[in-house]
Amino acid sequence: MYVPGYYEFFCPVNTVAGHQALEKIPRLLGGLNAHHPMIITDKGVVAAGLVDILLAAITPGVRIGAVEDDVPTDSDLKTVNRLAGVYRESGCDALVAVGGGSVIDTAKGVNVVVSENVDDLMQFSGAGNLTRPLKPLVAIPTTAGTGSEVTFVAVIADPARNLKMPFTSYFLMPDIAVLDPRMTLTLPPAITAATAMDALTHAIEAYTCLAKNPFSDAHAQLAIELIGQNLLKVINEPDNADGRLALAVAASLAGVAFSNAMVGMVHTLGHSVGAVCSVPHGTSMAILLPYGLEYNMHKNGHLTAQLLLPLSGARVYAQTPAHLRAQHAIAAIRQLNQRLHQETGGRHARFFKEITSPDGSARVPVESIEAIADKAMGDGSILYNPEELDRDDLVMVMSHAWAGTPLDRDLVKKGRLQIR
Amino acid sequence: MRLPDDFSFCCPLKTNCGSHALSHLPMELSTLNAHAPLILANRDQIGKKRINTVIDAFKTSGLTLGIYDRLPNRLQPDLMPVLTRIYRDGGCDSIIAVGSGSVVDAAKCLNMLVSAGDHGMQDDSGREMSDPGPLRPLMLVATTGGNGDEATGYASDGARRLGSPRLIPNVVFIDPVMMVKGDDQDVVDGALIALAHAVEAFLDDSAGPMCRAYAHTAIGLIVNFLPGALRKSNRRKNLCAVINGQMAAGCAFFASLPGICHVLGTGLKEWTDLPRGFLMAILLPHLLVEAGALQPERVGELLYPIVGTDIFALTAADFKTPRTIALFLEFFDAVNTELVLKIPSSLEDAGLTDDQIERVQSRVGNGPADDHMARIIYGARQSATLMTGQSCP
Numbered sequence: 001m002y003v004p005g006y007y008e009f010f011c012p013v014n015t016v017a018g019h020q021a022l023e024k025i026p027r028l029l030g031g032l033n034a035h036h037p038m039i040i041t042d043k044g045v046v047a048a049g050l051v052d053i054l055l056a057a058i059t060p061g062v063r064i065g066a067v068e069d070d071v072p073t074d075s076d077l078k079t080v081n082r083l084a085g086v087y088r089e090s091g092c093d094a095l096v097a098v099g100g101g102s103v104i105d106t107a108k109g110v111n112v113v114v115s116e117n118v119d120d121l122m123q124f125s126g127a128g129n130l131t132r133p134l135k136p137l138v139a140i141p142t143t144a145g146t147g148s149e150v151t152f153v154a155v156i157a158d159p160a161r162n163l164k165m166p167f168t169s170y171f172l173m174p175d176i177a178v179l180d181p182r183m184t185l186t187l188p189p190a191i192t193a194a195t196a197m198d199a200l201t202h203a204i205e206a207y208t209c210l211a212k213n214p215f216s217d218a219h220a221q222l223a224i225e226l227i228g229q230n231l232l233k234v235i236n237e238p239d240n241a242d243g244r245l246a247l248a249v250a251a252s253l254a255g256v257a258f259s260n261a262m263v264g265m266v267h268t269l270g271h272s273v274g275a276v277c278s279v280p281h282g283t284s285m286a287i288l289l290p291y292g293l294e295y296n297m298h299k300n301g302h303l304t305a306q307l308l309l310p311l312s313g314a315r316v317y318a319q320t321p322a323h324l325r326a327q328h329a330i331a332a333i334r335q336l337n338q339r340l341h342q343e344t345g346g347r348h349a350r351f352f353k354e355i356t357s358p359d360g361s362a363r364v365p366v367e368s369i370e371a372i373a374d375k376a377m378g379d380g381s382i383l384y385n386p387e388e389l390d391r392d393d394l395v396m397v398m399s400h401a402w403a404g405t406p407l408d409r410d411l412v413k414k415g416r417l418q419i420r
Numbered sequence: 421m422r423l424p425d426d427f428s429f430c431c432p433l434k435t436n437c438g439s440h441a442l443s444h445l446p447m448e449l450s451t452l453n454a455h456a457p458l459i460l461a462n463r464d465q466i467g468k469k470r471i472n473t474v475i476d477a478f479k480t481s482g483l484t485l486g487i488y489d490r491l492p493n494r495l496q497p498d499l500m501p502v503l504t505r506i507y508r509d510g511g512c513d514s515i516i517a518v519g520s521g522s523v524v525d526a527a528k529c530l531n532m533l534v535s536a537g538d539h540g541m542q543d544d545s546g547r548e549m550s551d552p553g554p555l556r557p558l559m560l561v562a563t564t565g566g567n568g569d570e571a572t573g574y575a576s577d578g579a580r581r582l583g584s585p586r587l588i589p590n591v592v593f594i595d596p597v598m599m600v601k602g603d604d605q606d607v608v609d610g611a612l613i614a615l616a617h618a619v620e621a622f623l624d625d626s627a628g629p630m631c632r633a634y635a636h637t638a639i640g641l642i643v644n645f646l647p648g649a650l651r652k653s654n655r656r657k658n659l660c661a662v663i664n665g666q667m668a669a670g671c672a673f674f675a676s677l678p679g680i681c682h683v684l685g686t687g688l689k690e691w692t693d694l695p696r697g698f699l700m701a702i703l704l705p706h707l708l709v710e711a712g713a714l715q716p717e718r719v720g721e722l723l724y725p726i727v728g729t730d731i732f733a734l735t736a737a738d739f740k741t742p743r744t745i746a747l748f749l750e751f752f753d754a755v756n757t758e759l760v761l762k763i764p765s766s767l768e769d770a771g772l773t774d775d776q777i778e779r780v781q782s783r784v785g786n787g788p789a790d791d792h793m794a795r796i797i798y799g800a801r802q803s804a805t806l807m808t809g810q811s812c813p
Contacts, residue, residue, distance in 0.1 A: 001644050017426065214641060
């Protein structure tokens with residue numbers, strides 16, 4: 001068991017999970033002395049009928065102040081300020097966020113504005129600029145992937161200045177995360193696959209990168225095991241409520257793990273691919289995950305080898321020679337991507353060349369690789385990657401991830417410091 | 421892994437563990453908007469030097485500290501009004517508990533009194549305590565001598581017993597400089613209590629995977645680092661890991677149902693001077709035998725935090741439970757080599773008579789788990805039946 005010289009671990013979010021978890025919300029809100037919540041969601045969630053399910057479950061005990069469904073794909077300042085106005089006008093006393101990462105981030109931003117009673121959210125951007133508890137916030141994820149329901153980060157875009165501003169504070173964490181499989185039952189297979197691979201990447205990077213600790217390891221191992229056991233089952237049986245609950249719980253466990261142990265180069269590149277080419281985050285994660293593990297294998301191959309157990313089970317682990325386990329774990333992830341590609345009728349991309357825009361053009365043109373590498377050099381997650389990254393290596397990794405060819409590990413620049 | 425149909429988990433405790441953890445104390449207070457802490461300690465328990473170490477952490481902070489370092493080993497209810505007056509007269513806005521046992525109990529009860537008043541001090545026996553609302557920031561500086569109870573929402577002022585998640589400290593600081601060279605028996609006692617709690621939380625079907633992650637961490641840290649914490653080399657670092665395991669066990673214990681080891685161990689303690697952790701250690705292998713018969717896969721999974729990935733994966737499924745039990749027995753043996761007063765191998769060796777055991781059994785046993793409890797006691801009485809397949813008559 002690896003114990004670093006110093007580490008911190010924290011997740012105070014009350015996680016309530018189960019097949020009837022939504023029905024507990026009125027009592028949970030009452031426990032926070034809140035009775036008049038504002039629901040923040042997006043149009044996709046409303047169209048899928050999820051808000052109706054939520055309202056049917058909670059309205060016997062709660063008087064809804066407002067339901068706002070106009071949240072864009074990327075949380076932005078204008079939306080936050082508008083929703084804060086609605087919150088104040090409706091006399092609400094709590095927020096309920098129903099959606100994916102952008103909805104929950106938007107709700108976190110609204111919570112800052114209404115709790116601090118300010119007009120300018122941006123004065124709280126950066127780390128640790130909040131000093132007191134905010135209004136009650138209940139997060140109900142409708143994708144099992146981002147883990148936003150248990151993290152202390154929000155990213156809000158300021159389109160006027162063409163900036164994405166990060167906010168980090170423990171006070172941003174939701175008070176309650178409600179994990180109910182009814183909220184993810186209608187998720188299409190391709191999105192289920194991409195979001196689950198996002199959660200898998202959170203767990204695996206938390207387990208294999210520099211800021212790991214015994215608590216994050218335990219959370220990550222459980223998350224990987226749950227995803228390994230349930231992802232393909234859910235893709236094949238979308239109505240499998242037990243499997244859906246397991247994926248939602250895994251995403252939360254992975255969220256706890258990575259928000260305490262941070263992430264590495266898969267996210268470094270993934271953030272940049274999203275920013276430069278607008279590729280959905282989960283899709284980038286699924287494609288880049290095996291490459292990130294391959295790139296770092298000379299530093300943390302012993303940790304990657306351990307992933308074979310939760311990914312493939314004890315029998316495969318025991319039958320695989322020790323020196324091949326890391327490679328087999330990476331192969332298992334590639335195989336999982338391949339199976340997801342087949343089971344989703346080709347909608348789950350295996351490499352960037354495969355992703356096309358609605359007009360049929362390449363979403364990630366090969367010429368964009370240089371720009372992606374440039375942007376990645378400024379990403380915060382670069383600090384936690386086991387191997388020190390330089391631009392040439394990022395270009396090389398992106399080129400292979402673009403074409404779908406395995407990395408030539410002989411070309412990886414190898415630093416001397418080893419990870420225990 | 422099979423999940424329960426519904427579960428919840430909340431652990432508001434933040435862990436800061438390792439070198440220079442204490443230097444984060446002013447910043448953590450400031451994050452919670454607290455600037456005038458009252459430090460509570462028992463000078464006789466941890467020594468003046470350790471209290472000065474905590475004070476030194478505030479050297480450049482500019483904060484005004486209140487200090488009361490004369491807390492007794494056993495808390496008396498009439499001390500609480502005194503502490504409340506010191507807190508209020510000193511203009512304090514937060515509490516730092518340095519140590520374990522009565523110090524942490526006093527800090528939790530004081531926090532309830534100054535935050536929620538007397539109505540927060542209702543005895544929780546027999547009914548659920550009403551929510552007192554948010555309390556003042558409470559920091560815990562861990563030392564040796566605890567058992568993980570510090571991380572729970574339980575406290576006692578010497579007369580009344582409280583139970584509320586609000587009582588859980590905000591942050592625990594586990595710093596090697598605070599690891600007192602104390603009595604090995606106390607260290608082992610606390611670690612074994614925490615270990616039994618963690619194992620029972622791990623086996624609790626209703627607890628959910630978040631609780632299990634904490635229990636997993638606790639078991640791994642305690643089993644892997646306790647023997648080292650009793651030796652001279654790297655003692656402080658190993659003690660930090662053990663105490664971190666105790667805190668994780670406390671969180672898991674508070675989130676799960678009290679198990680048979682906890683209930684029986686606490687009951688039997690009334691009849692012997694033997695540490696409670698030692699009694700729980702006698703019972704634990706027999707609990708695993710009993711649980712292994714009911715849910716072998718779950719008990720076998722306990723092997724993972726103890727031995728890690730390789731040996732867990734390479735152990736055949738049928739052998740995981742017996743291997744786990746054998747490793748626990750080996751672990752107790754390893755601990756015994758460092759102790760003067762050894763962990764007995766059976767309740768009989770512990771000096772408990774049949775009459776005493778039966779009295780405890782009849783008092784605490786009153787539910788569907790009675791048969792299991794009877795078999796665990798039968799096994800633990802003489803310890804001869806362990807893993808021999810001999811059944812309870």
